[in-house]
Amino acid sequence: MRKLQxxxxxxxxxxxxxxxxxxxxxxxxxxVDGLKIPATGGCVIALNxxxxxxxxxxxxxxxxxGRLPRYLAKSGLFKNKAxxxxxxxxxxxxxxxxxxxxxxxxxAAVAAVRAGECIVVYPxxxxxxxxxxxxxxxxxxxxxxxxxxxxxxxxVGQWGAQDLLAPYAKKPDLFPRKTIHIVVxxxxxxxxxxGRPRTAEVLTEATRRIMxxxxxxxxxxxxxxxxxxxxxxxxxxVAEIGNPRKQRxxxxxxxxxxxxx
Numbered sequence: 001m002r003k004l005q006x007x008x009x010x011x012x013x014x015x016x017x018x019x020x021x022x023x024x025x026x027x028x029x030x031x032v033d034g035l036k037i038p039a040t041g042g043c044v045i046a047l048n049x050x051x052x053x054x055x056x057x058x059x060x061x062x063x064x065x066g067r068l069p070r071y072l073a074k075s076g077l078f079k080n081k082a083x084x085x086x087x088x089x090x091x092x093x094x095x096x097x098x099x100x101x102x103x104x105x106x107x108a109a110v111a112a113v114r115a116g117e118c119i120v121v122y123p124x125x126x127x128x129x130x131x132x133x134x135x136x137x138x139x140x141x142x143x144x145x146x147x148x149x150x151x152x153x154x155x156v157g158q159w160g161a162q163d164l165l166a167p168y169a170k171k172p173d174l175f176p177r178k179t180i181h182i183v184v185x186x187x188x189x190x191x192x193x194x195g196r197p198r199t200a201e202v203l204t205e206a207t208r209r210i211m212x213x214x215x216x217x218x219x220x221x222x223x224x225x226x227x228x229x230x231x232x233x234x235x236x237x238v239a240e241i242g243n244p245r246k247q248r249x250x251x252x253x254x255x256x257x258x259x260x261x
Contacts, residue, residue, distance in 0.1 A: 002035060002066030011089035012068055015059065023060050026174050027164060032183040034065040042113035042151045045069070046142045046188075048135040048214050049122040051161040053172070058120050058156075061182050067118040072105055072141065091117075106144060113149045121145070123210055127167045129238045130231035135215045137232040143190075143206035147198055152187035153210055157217025168243040181221045188213050 008016065037045065047058060055071060062069040068091075075094040078084035087094075093112070095105040109119050123138035130136045146153045160180040165172045188210050196202050211230065219226045233240045 001064055002039060004063060004066050004068070005040075006068050008068065009089060009091075011086050012063070014086075015090070016063065019056060020060055020063070023056060026172070026177060027160075028177055028179040029061075030160075030179055030181045031061060031064075032181075034061065034182070034184055036184040036186065037062065037065050037067060037118070037154055038152065039066055040116065042116050042149060043118050044113065044142050044145055044151060044153045045118060045120045045156055046123050046153055046210050046214060047120070047156040047158055048218055049124045049127050050133055050158065051127065051165045051167060053161050053165040054122070054158070055120075057158065057161050057180055057182070062118060062120065069120040070109075070112055070117050071120050072109060072122075106141065109141075109145050110148050113145060113151045119145065123207065123214070126240060128231070129233045129236070129240075129244055130227070132227075133162060133167075134226050134231065135211055135218060137230050137234075138207045138211040140203040140207050142210055143203050144198065146188075146190055147193060147202070147206060150194060153190065155185040155188055155210060155213035155217060156182060157185070157214055157219075157221055158182045159218060159221040183217045183221055185213050185217050 037043070045058070045062065047054065055073070058071075059069050070090075071092045072095045073087065073092050075096045078087060078094045091112075093105050093108045109121075113119055121142040123142045124136050125139045125141075128134065128136045142153055145151070158181060160178055163173065163178040164180070188206075190206050190209065193202050193206050215226050215230070238244050
């Protein structure tokens with residue numbers, strides 16, 4: 001644990017008063033090496049994505065290790081008036097996925113890191129599509145921010161959130177209490193890529209290293225070997241946005257209707 005030095009503001013104070021106690025009432029935490037998160041200065045924390053509860057888990061974890069997290073969050077969350085107001089007050093950054101507007105989120109994230117803030121990124125861009133919930137192929141956002149600013153990327157592996165709230169489930173499974181495992185690794189080694197032109201090849205290599213380090217941490221928590229090849233939604237023909245289970249059901253219903261027409 002590390003004492004928070006930053007001023008929280010009303011949104012984080014409200015979260016600390018209401019959400020944090022609720023989190024600890026419904027879960028057990030197994031946190032390892034949280035002090036590897038830099039105490040000060042701009043940084044990117046990169047985690048695997050298992051559940052819609054992940055941002056709460058990461059917020060509690062980073063807060064209890066002395067940092068206020070800023071997220072790159074999907075823009076749809078900001079459409080709810082109350083939630084949007086809360087998220088903006090907490091300094092969260094809306095991302096319009098699969099659109100040119102995503103550039104604005106990147107610029108905001110770079111500016112935040114340069115201002116010494118802690119940015120939380122889920123490099124997969126969405127809840128993993130891997131059938132066994134291993135980290136899948138990542139997107140280049142975290143790598144771009146790190147190579148632009150020179151800030152450290154701190155890999156984090158987590159496991160257990162999916163037991164509390166399964167992927168795309170609407171209701172949490174509160175009892176018995178679930179254990180949330182979070183393990184922090186050493187900064188990803190990107191030194192040889194700094195200063196090089198940010199070509200597709202360089203960004204792909206940086207992203208691969210980030211995902212490799214995250215996957216190694218997850219494998220350690222699970223005590224299992226990860227797949228030899230990381231799951232790629234594009235190659236598998238799986239939609240990268242939205243609930244893939246619902247999309248499969250809708251597709252099957254459409255096919256059934258065609259077959260019976």
